[in-house]
Amino acid sequence: MDKQPIKRVVIAGGGTAGWMAAAAFSKLLGKNLTVSLIESDDIPTVGVGEATIPTLHIFHRLLGINEQEFMAATNATFKLGIKFENWKAQGEDYIHSFGFLGQGCWAAGFQHFWLKGKQKGLVTQIGDYVPEHLACREGRFAVLANQEQNHAYHLDAGLYAQFLRKMAEQHGCKRIEGNIQAVNLNEESGDISSLSLASGELVEGDLFIDCTGFRALLIEQALHTGFEDWSHWLPCDSAVAVQTTAKPNPVPYTRSIARDAGWQWRIPLQNRTGNGLVFCSKYMSDEQAKAALLANVEGETLNEPRVIKYKTGTRRKHWNKNCIAVGLSSGFIEPLESTGIHLFQRAIVRLMLMFPSNGIEQADVDEFNTQSRADVEDIKDFIILHYHQTERTDTPFWRYCKSMPIPDTLTHRMELFAGTGKVFKKAEELFGETSWIQVMLGQGIMPKQYHPIVDMMSDDELQRFLDNIKKNVKRKVSNWPDVNDFIRHYCQTKIAN
Numbered sequence: 001m002d003k004q005p006i007k008r009v010v011i012a013g014g015g016t017a018g019w020m021a022a023a024a025f026s027k028l029l030g031k032n033l034t035v036s037l038i039e040s041d042d043i044p045t046v047g048v049g050e051a052t053i054p055t056l057h058i059f060h061r062l063l064g065i066n067e068q069e070f071m072a073a074t075n076a077t078f079k080l081g082i083k084f085e086n087w088k089a090q091g092e093d094y095i096h097s098f099g100f101l102g103q104g105c106w107a108a109g110f111q112h113f114w115l116k117g118k119q120k121g122l123v124t125q126i127g128d129y130v131p132e133h134l135a136c137r138e139g140r141f142a143v144l145a146n147q148e149q150n151h152a153y154h155l156d157a158g159l160y161a162q163f164l165r166k167m168a169e170q171h172g173c174k175r176i177e178g179n180i181q182a183v184n185l186n187e188e189s190g191d192i193s194s195l196s197l198a199s200g201e202l203v204e205g206d207l208f209i210d211c212t213g214f215r216a217l218l219i220e221q222a223l224h225t226g227f228e229d230w231s232h233w234l235p236c237d238s239a240v241a242v243q244t245t246a247k248p249n250p251v252p253y254t255r256s257i258a259r260d261a262g263w264q265w266r267i268p269l270q271n272r273t274g275n276g277l278v279f280c281s282k283y284m285s286d287e288q289a290k291a292a293l294l295a296n297v298e299g300e301t302l303n304e305p306r307v308i309k310y311k312t313g314t315r316r317k318h319w320n321k322n323c324i325a326v327g328l329s330s331g332f333i334e335p336l337e338s339t340g341i342h343l344f345q346r347a348i349v350r351l352m353l354m355f356p357s358n359g360i361e362q363a364d365v366d367e368f369n370t371q372s373r374a375d376v377e378d379i380k381d382f383i384i385l386h387y388h389q390t391e392r393t394d395t396p397f398w399r400y401c402k403s404m405p406i407p408d409t410l411t412h413r414m415e416l417f418a419g420t421g422k423v424f425k426k427a428e429e430l431f432g433e434t435s436w437i438q439v440m441l442g443q444g445i446m447p448k449q450y451h452p453i454v455d456m457m458s459d460d461e462l463q464r465f466l467d468n469i470k471k472n473v474k475r476k477v478s479n480w481p482d483v484n485d486f487i488r489h490y491c492q493t494k495i496a497n
């Protein structure tokens, strides 16, 4: 049988994932395709995905999105990293910043030079050798044409979806308001042929993108693809979120504060602050979580706290038949390192690279699934590291995290670093050496050794080398203006002050 050419793309769901997919497909492939998106005003979006990572630039560049316009439209602020408070031990904190650590050599990364320097008493904290880290602490920021800046955003998820919707509709995406009541399958192939709406309308398509969030209406409820549960490694399964009035002069990083049975986020936008408590329902009830969150917010609350339930894990296949899951329908790791939107964009771009215009090839599907799987596996290990590598034993939750078995791949990374100071990034892995090093050190792993090539330098040379890097970082950052002055000027919207 001839393969069915793909001309009609139907996106089910209009949250962050749905509108990201709609904007990308209509703008970049819209001349060859009809793109429609179905969403229901009766079914709310999750709406709390508000912290991003620097890879969002790649997506925005692809879509020709102007940073100033986007930031003004979404009340965005700059994000240079995440501050982890109470994770290693109560009262201790560290920053996982974007950017790159000092300068290494062909044989050994910068951490080896820093490790010897530490043994000799020649260094200060590792973050003094990363511009973005220092800028987090000093509240400075600039977008400069001649300097590589690693930054991300805190944004209003609802406004971001609206911003992308406008772009998608301008490029021909048809929005259909309606509640999907049935997913109709082709009896012979088992492919999805159409979606039936409550209104009686039938929406037919060749390729369906499931962006229905945790419901996973197409990929799971209709196609029974299966889910791999990771909650034994990532036991938090609930979040409660609330918005508060903006704090004057917000910090350019997300705050992640470990609590008795999970952690709390604080995400500063221009006009308000997003707050949430991620928690494990085995150790904390919804009511306790609401009370714990409300006891730890600053400013006036702007809405009622809302509880969201989830399960960490991944869909066994992200592409099954003629359906691709993008967004929470494909699985969820958890928001600790703000990787959700990044994974959505990876799936969208990957689908474009493998777009089956002349009909679906199983080899494309298999490749897509292999790559998607690798993405989430590596991120999962990185997140587990934060929970497991802790000195905390003060609550049953932390005792569980500290003693739980972890994936062998993570054990290997931790042992390698602890024993030798070495860290290797996999080819397509999201988090690079600087990220792993900052979090492993921050969580309390101090390597026993450094690479012997460092001993080629005398102590004086090492001191000069380290001081020089630190001085350059300081000089660079001291030239950047105050981050909030910069936002006021750059985005031309009002920031609380």
Ligand SMILES: Cc1cc2nc3c(=O)[nH]c(=O)nc-3n(C[C@H](O)[C@H](O)[C@H](O)COP(=O)(O)OP(=O)(O)OC[C@H]3O[C@@H](n4cnc5c(N)ncnc54)[C@H](O)[C@@H]3O)c2cc1C
Binding pocket: 012, 013, 014, 015, 016, 017, 018, 038, 039, 040, 041, 042, 043, 044, 045, 046, 047, 048, 049, 050, 051, 052, 157, 178, 179, 180, 181, 211, 212, 213, 214, 215, 217, 239, 276, 308, 310, 326, 327, 328, 329, 335, 338, 339, 340, 341, 342
């Ligand atoms: C607590 C929490 C915090 C998060 N924080 C971050 C973060 O900081 N950074 C980050 O990158 N990611 C984060 N995420 C992940 C993710 O970015 C957001 O949750 C994101 O908003 C989810 O988008 P979505 O489009 O997949 O799902 P949803 O927002 O749930 O959207 C689903 C859409 O499907 C529609 N729909 C569902 N059923 C039907 C139906 N029957 N008929 C018609 N339409 C239907 C709904 O109307 C809606 O439009 C977080 C997730 C959670 C749970």
